[in-house]
Amino acid sequence: MSSRRAITASIAGAAVFAIVATGCSASAGGSDDGKITLSVTTFGTMGVDANYTKYMEENPNIVIEATNLEGGGAARDDAYAKIAAGTGLSDVVAIEEGWLGTIQEVSGSFVDLRDYGIEDVADEWLDWKYKQGTDADGRVIGAGLDIGPQGLCYRGDLFEAAGLPSERTEVAEYFGGDDATWERFYEVGAEYVAASDKAFYHSPRFFWNSFVNQQEEGYYKSDGETLNIEGNDVLKDQLALVVEAENAGLGAGLPGWDVGPQAKAGDYATYMCPSWMLGIVQGYYDEGTTDSGWDFADVLPGGAANWGGAFLGVSESSEHKEEAAALALWLAAPAQQAASFELAGPFPSTIEGQALVADSTNEFFNNAPVGEIFRARSEGVIAQVKGPEDSNIQDNVFGPVFDRIGQGEITDGDVAWDEAMVLLDQLVG
């Protein structure tokens, strides 16, 4: 009996070790029946998923295992944690422009796509987009997916009810067309508020981001290292303008994201729309909705600018780098970029991709010719240089200040600016 117990004990011990051991082994790239499983992590509404089925049909030996995270912030934290751990990154990882700079500090975590033939197709991309995906040593770690030219999403029905022009070319003209300014934008907003007794926009945040992206140098100087905030009167004046607009009741005091119910209730009438935002606004409604009243105008106060855009990278820890790189390059190729655009709205970063969607219209946005509008909105636009703390500054330095402005707790531009500077000092300084 005693010896039986000893054996039982050692079996129990061994079992525990076995559990520990198997728990640690990575379950990468299963290959039953000779198939290769490739994992892909994306975020938000990138529309990349429009292409998976086709790829698996064309490449029967590949199984795509896709994960889509809710927001860019979640994707960023996820990627950071896995790079730090040295394991766990998907084979193909979507990277956002805002934190691409940080990834490039450790670009060794991603393969050099030149080894997999990206140079042969390099001239398909807009020049600056291709360069953004290239690190300081010339390694290309990201294949460009979309760019973020911006137009104005607006509610045609609400505009009409408020006595404003509602047809999209008239709207663009009313805001000033090519010479649209932020002052004019807030002026129109005040007209709308006076006529409708409703807010003009949900939160001042996105309009601010848009403004920052319009500047030649944003939160950082163009070297990508020196901060460009303290003593920056352009930003400070704009902040004062935002506070003034809020004081006049233009904002609905809502959070930046997840404001679908309020959209349906008509609580606000405009939304800042970089290409990838179309899918987000559309996502506030049931699939197939076409009578929401949303429309899309070819105008951006302050002039054309890029906001955001994503890349696909292939992780160095991938067990099937070759297959993963082939998939990433295929997903970022013009035809697939066009398909993603049709599904969710992110505008192609390849010249051919843009040509493919030139005639594209969007049913949700009152059949707006989105392909044509985004092409016009992206003309001559070059993305601003981002620094390592760019997304941190956007979310945690100015973000809380805009929350407080939106809630009517800050009603003075100088106070708002000082508060941002305190946060900047604590978080970055």
Added chain:
Amino acid sequence: MSSTSTITTPSPTSPSRKPTRARSDLTFKQKLSHFDHKASPFLYIAPFFILFALIGIFPIAYTLNVSLYDWHLLKGQGDWVGLANYTSVLSDPFFWNAFGNTVSIFLLSAVPQLLFATVIAALLDQALRAKTFWRMSILLPYIVAPVAVAVIFAQVFNQYTGPVAGLLNLFGLEPIRWAFDVLPSHIAIASMVNWRWTGYNALILLAAMQAIPRDVYESAALDGANKVRRFWAITVPMIRPTMIFVVITSTIGGLQIFTEPKLFDGRTNGGGGRQFQTIVLYLYELAFPRRDFGRAAATAWILFLIIILAGLANYAIARAIRTNDIKPVKIPAAKRPYVTRSINGGRK
């Protein structure tokens, strides 16, 4: 076990033999049995200690190591900085903000939770129909994943569209800015904690109540003590050790709170203005979005020390209560005979 006695006791027929020699004469089976006697207890407990060393001691020690360096999440180890990470965390107003939030959420959750848990346990300790059903029911919230709880409660407490907002509106009350104002957000988060843990703690307290000998109650009842009096004079003092255990575990859990405030507003780390950023969320923000692994590790150690201090404080308070309590037990002389009699059972 029976075989072991033959090993240690020398055979009576050969008293001159030393035990050591006797051992060498043992058969293989006897040796194995001896080994079993000596070693198997250690084998039984070994898995725990090996696991504990692997997933407990090692990370704690490694974190200490990380906290002494300038350590970038992605770029890895930098220069040795000694205690600089600790001083910079302790002088960071955001840390103290997180500390205050954590204590506030802890108090808002632990106090009502323990009160309710005790009352629920006392009710379940009564003669009820379908006892098991009621006991299982109060444990139901516990088996729901905390992530799901947080997601649901974030909807419930949505400032604009949640049912709570609807109720307030129905009664013509001002909307409460659940995710924006400090105290309301703490109340919302504490309610998630309470929802999840009250039943669990009630079951533990119920187990303690069930262990109280029934005849103590009977004696008290014979003395004319009503239910409330019996609860305060018997139940509460006799579940005190378990109560201390529950208080300590909920202190540790409360100081480490993360999931609920993280998911209350998933896009931020504890609210746009850090209204409900707890210490672990502060740590998370340092480690991931801000990529300062050294300071995050220092925060982890500071939290570890805070928890130890809180545990010691709990222990000291518990001891103080226990010593104070000896008197009230001695004083009511009328009670003693009953207690003694009940201990003697039917032999009076």
